[in-house]
Amino acid sequence: MKRYTKTSIFAYSIILPSLLFIFIFLLFPLLYSISISFRGYKYGVPTGEIVWFRNFVDIFTKETVAPGFYESLLVTLKFTVSAVIAVVVISLTIALLIKERCITSTWLKYSLLLPYAIPGVISAVVWNWIYDANFGVLNGVLFKLGLIKDYVGITSNPGLALWAILFAYVWKFVPASTYIFSAGLATIPDSVYEAAQMDGAGTFRTFFKITIPSLMPVLQLVLVMQTIFALVMHFGLVFVLTQGGPGSRTRTLAWLVYMESFTYTRFGRGTAMAIILALIMVVFIYVYLVLLNPERQIERKGGR
Amino acid sequence: MKKIFILMVCFFILAASVFAGAQKEEAEVPVTLKFAGWTYDLEKVTENLARYEEWVATEADTPIPGVAVEMDDAGYGEFDTHITTTFAAGGSYDVLYSSDHWLSKWAEAGWVVPLEDHFPEVRNYIQDIAPYSVEAMTYKGKLYGLPYYTDVMYFVYNKKMLADAGIKAPPTTWDEVKEQALKLKKAGITADPMMVGLKAGSWFDEAFFALIYSEGGSLIDKNLNPVFRTDSGPVYDMIEWVKGSINDTKIIPRKVLEMTAVDVQQAFKKGDTAFAIVPGYMIREFNTPGISDVAGQADVAMMPGKSHFTDGYSRMYLMGKSALREEKVKQASWNLIEFMGGETTVDGTKAYHIARRWAIENGLGFSVLSLWNDPEVNKVFSNMGNTEVMKAQKEKAKSKEGISAPWFAEWISLVRTEVQKAIIGEEKTSSVLDTIKKQWVDLKRE
Incomplete structure (x- = not known):
């Protein structure tokens, strides 16, 4: 029989508050959400019926009941892949510019954080003003530059709406990744770069053979973080800027979850969709962890 | 015996005071x-x-x-x-x-x-x-x-703009709206002669029903069955009219897809447009000097179309x-x-x-x-526009058909997306109407 010593009791008592926190704020809501997804709702009221996986099946099979699920899935994937690539490329570039002392101003370095510090809905409202078709700043600038004859709709343009949201999203989420990359770059010893330089490696070779492999754990973290953000945290922008339109051009899964739950008041189906969204996240994260695992990289190159 | 009597008296006094206190408390509980x-x-x-x-x-x-x-x-x-x-x-x-x-x-x-x-x-x-x-x-x-x-959705026009283009009376049909709008555009009076808020959110429903009713269209009958044709008829015609006005004749700017009635109100007040469909309460500001650039120029006409009905x-x-x-x-x-x-x-x-x-x-x-x-x-209302027309329009107002169905709120939000799809050419109008008809039937069956 396992004996509890004073030390182990003390250890458990120390982690108990954290465990309670995890249970109350993470585990319980998760389990409760899963239980909701197995229930039937009609006009916001539980029918009392346990429908098991019917909500999930309906989402994939009933086009008119869960309209545009596949369309939304495609829009979501398009947005997520574009957003993650854009955020990673831009933030890594800025981090390298900071490391190479191309950006030296302390004021500039700290002001880079500003977009991330602004609450999501507020930044969405600000972008709404910027994009506004009647008095927007962007229209004003383009008009003054003579690039447009009259103020035009940006978020109502089927070809531009998703990219307008993407732009606003990237603006907000680049800073956090920039700082993570900067921290990662700071951990690479200068001696490694000096050795590469002595061996005659050029800028690109150094970047791809030293910087990127050394940054792999950080890159993995940024990719996981940004994928989770891109899948759900664009919601405020869609809500404020387009309401999923024009047509279904910006109707992402996160938006559909909101509509199913709070406009159609089908909490069961809305939660089922949210779980599907979470599963998509898990797939992305699994792919990153497998593909970008540093140990796997070493094995692939014949090491160990 | 005396003791019992005294005790009983005390008990009744106590009980009565507790009861009275409770009553008093109840009366005073805010x-x-x-x-x-x-x-x-x-x-x-x-x-x-x-x-x-x-x-x-x-x-x-x-x-x-x-x-x-x-x-x-x-x-x-x-x-x-x-x-x-x-x-x-x-x-x-x-x-x-x-x-x-x-x-x-x-x-x-x-x-x-x-x-x-x-x-x-x-x-x-x-x-x-x-x-x-x-x-x-x-x-x-x-x-x-x-x-x-x-309130009802009104068709509002800018008298001065029409007069400047040599137009004597406001339009009474949607063909006339198109004709007059093109004239206004050609004369350089306004680049966006007509606006109606079609953002997929607030006010879309009122604008949509107003357009459909104006042409004598009907969507849902009293027995909650869809009654519109999907390949022709007033509902089809009005969606096609809006689509053509945005994409072909460009008398309505595409930006109306991101505008609510409030944005249309602002645009009309700035003198950006000659015709607008807005809820009645917004008209007051049009003719109020100081807050409107077109004060004194706005007036109300009956909703153009075959029936002149509107959404109430x-x-x-x-x-x-x-x-x-x-x-x-x-x-x-x-x-x-x-x-x-x-x-x-x-x-x-x-x-x-x-x-x-x-x-x-x-x-x-x-x-x-x-x-x-x-x-x-x-x-107050006579300062807003022609009171007789406003009264007449109110008499020709209909509540949204199908509104008594508990699934209406869900259906109408699906309609917003589908109609926008038709307008931007993502899908054909007939296919959109097929979808919204099927959605109604499915929701009713559920």
């Missing part, structure tokens, strides 16, 4: 009503609520002292979500605003209660309220509320289920609804005080027929 409304002129709403608190303690038929009203507000666009989340989480409101297209859903969920079940006298108001408004406040044959304000919509006061928790709360809630939406005696004068105030000070429309006889109200 009532706090929870009230939810959307964010519109909150200063005035707060004043009205403060006035109610005084009135209900002194002048109401059944005075209740110590009533306080706590108000919660959310934007109109998010109001349904706010209420849904509150009730689904087990919360409630005693009195709340509602729009016509939410009533059936909330009533079906049991979140709001039929007023006439608890206060049958509410039916006395029916004779003085426009029929489309009564219809909008009725679910399964029972009256649920009293009107907050009731109602916003109302409802009683939430929590009002039934206690008789006093229920009475105070009814008093609040009647004070805000009905006819009450305040300072010795019997009138629809709050509806009248909204009409005079904010130009909000009303469905109380007798208010048209009020000279002050009439004066």
Whole structure:
């Protein structure tokens, strides 16, 4: 029989508050959400019926009941892949510019954080003003530059709406990744770069053979973080800027979850969709962890 | 024996004092009503609520002292979500605003209660309220509320712009709208001759139904069956007309897909457009110097089209289920609804005080027929535009068809996306109409 010593009791008592926190704020809501997804709702009221996986099946099979699920899935994937690539490329570039002392101003370095510090809905409202078709700043600038004859709709343009949201999203989420990359770059010893330089490696070779492999754990973290953000945290922008339109051009899964739950008041189906969204996240994260695992990289190159 | 008698007397005195104390306490327990409304002129709403608190303690038929009203507000666009989340989480409101297209859903969920079940006298108001408004406040044959304000979608035009282009009278058909708009565009008077807010959110529904009704179109019949053709007919024609006006003739700018009626109001006030479809209460600002660049130039015409019908919509006061928790709360809630939406005696004068105030000070429309006889109200509306036309348009207003179905709110939000798809050419109009017809049938079957 396992004996509890004073030390182990003390250890458990120390982690108990954290465990309670995890249970109350993470585990319980998760389990409760899963239980909701197995229930039937009609006009916001539980029918009392346990429908098991019917909500999930309906989402994939009933086009008119869960309209545009596949369309939304495609829009979501398009947005997520574009957003993650854009955020990673831009933030890594800025981090390298900071490391190479191309950006030296302390004021500039700290002001880079500003977009991330602004609450999501507020930044969405600000972008709404910027994009506004009647008095927007962007229209004003383009008009003054003579690039447009009259103020035009940006978020109502089927070809531009998703990219307008993407732009606003990237603006907000680049800073956090920039700082993570900067921290990662700071951990690479200068001696490694000096050795590469002595061996005659050029800028690109150094970047791809030293910087990127050394940054792999950080890159993995940024990719996981940004994928989770891109899948759900664009919601405020869609809500404020387009309401999923024009047509279904910006109707992402996160938006559909909101509509199913709070406009159609089908909490069961809305939660089922949210779980599907979470599963998509898990797939992305699994792919990153497998593909970008540093140990796997070493094995692939014949090491160990 | 003497001891027993003394003990009994003491017991009765004690019991009587406890009973009296309890009664006294009950009479003095303050009532706090929870009230939810959307964010519109909150200063005035707060004043009205403060006035109610005084009135209900002194002048109401059944005075209740110590009533306080706590108000919660959310934007109109998010109001349904706010209420849904509150009730689904087990919360409630005693009195709340509602729009016509939410009533059936909330009533079906049991979140709001039929007023006439608890206060049958509410039916006395029916004779003085426009029929489309009564219809909008009725679910399964029972009256649920009293009107907050009731309005119709109007076709507004800029007289000066038309005169400058040599146009003598406003258009009466959609073909004439196109013809005149092209003339205005050609003359360089405006680049965007017509605007109607078609953003997939607030006000889309009113604009959509107004367009359909104007051409004599019908979507859903009394038995809640879809009745529109998907390959021709007024519904098809109007969607095609809007689509052509945006993409081909460009008399309507594409940006209307990101504009609500409020944005259209701003554009009209700036003189950016000659024709607009807007809710009645927005017209007041058009002719108000200082806040409108086109003051004195705006007027109202009958909605163009074959039938000239328009959408009439109602916003109302409802009683939430929590009002039934206690008789006093229920009475105070009814008093609040009647004070805000009905006819009450305040300072010795019997009138629809709050509806009248909204009409005079904010130009909000009303469905109380007798208010048209009020000279002050009439004066305000005659400054807004041609009163005769406005009255005639009100008579040609219909509530949204299918609104009594609890799935209406869900269906109409699907319609917004589908109609936008047709307008931007993502799908053919006939295919969009097929989809929205099938969605209605499926939702009804569910």
